[in-house]
Amino acid sequence: MNHRDLVDSYFSSCSEGTADDIARHFCDEAVVYDLNVAPVRGAAAIGDFYVQVRGQWGGARWVLDTYLGDDHHAAGEWSMHGLAEGAPFVVRGSEHYEFRDGRIAEIRQYWKFDRKRPGVALRDFPYSQDDRFSTTQAAADAP
Numbered sequence: 001m002n003h004r005d006l007v008d009s010y011f012s013s014c015s016e017g018t019a020d021d022i023a024r025h026f027c028d029e030a031v032v033y034d035l036n037v038a039p040v041r042g043a044a045a046i047g048d049f050y051v052q053v054r055g056q057w058g059g060a061r062w063v064l065d066t067y068l069g070d071d072h073h074a075a076g077e078w079s080m081h082g083l084a085e086g087a088p089f090v091v092r093g094s095e096h097y098e099f100r101d102g103r104i105a106e107i108r109q110y111w112k113f114d115r116k117r118p119g120v121a122l123r124d125f126p127y128s129q130d131d132r133f134s135t136t137q138a139a140a141d142a143p
Contacts, residue, residue: 001102003069003071003074003097003099004067004069004074006025006099006102006103006104007064007067007074007076007097007104008064009025010022010025010104011062011063011064011078013025013050014050014053014054014060014062015054015060015061015062016061018047018051019044019047019048019050019051020047021047022046022047022050022051023043023044023046023047024043024103025043025103025104026043026046026047026103026104026105027043027100027101027103027104027105028042028043029041029042029043029105030042030043030046030103030104030105030106030107031106031107032046032049032106032107032109033106033107033108033109034109034111035109035110035111035112035113036111036112036113057080057082057083057084058082058083058084058086059082059083060080060081060082060083061080061081061082062078062079062080062081063078063079063080063081064076064077064078065077065078065079065092065133069097071099072098072099073096073097073098073099074096074097074099075094075095075096075097076094076095076097077092077093077094078092078093078094078095079091079092079133080092080093091111091113092111092127093109093110093111094109094110094111095107095108095109095110096108096110
């Protein structure tokens with residue numbers, strides 16, 4: 001599996017899989033760094049973390065919008081579609097990946113979180129007019 005496919009599979013598992021499904025994408029000692037929460041360390045803890053996030057936000061779904069990478073590193077933009085008090089929202093962010101032995105060794109996430117207004121994105125970016133984000137627009141329109 002190439003790294004783009006690995007990241008796509010990781011997002012699919014975060015959206016629909018078990019904690020073990022998510023953990024399989026990571027090295028045992030992997031870490032996820034984030035601007036909003038303390039680092040999540042270890043494949044099993046990462047799997048548990050994303051299952052909790054998915055449940056907290058009404059069955060949240062993640063989509064990889066853009067991706068650029070080489071044999072060891074990559075960066076991508078993503079969208080998370082969720083529900084807050086029954087209302088849909090979209091969070092957009094960026095991640096930087098490091099890979100080792102065919103799995104994810106590290107993720108550095110950049111996004112802003114506001115519990116009162118959970119939907120965040122780049123200010124005034126024309127997401128609906130940019131084909132790279134057409135998949136996420138379709139996901140936002142889905143029930």
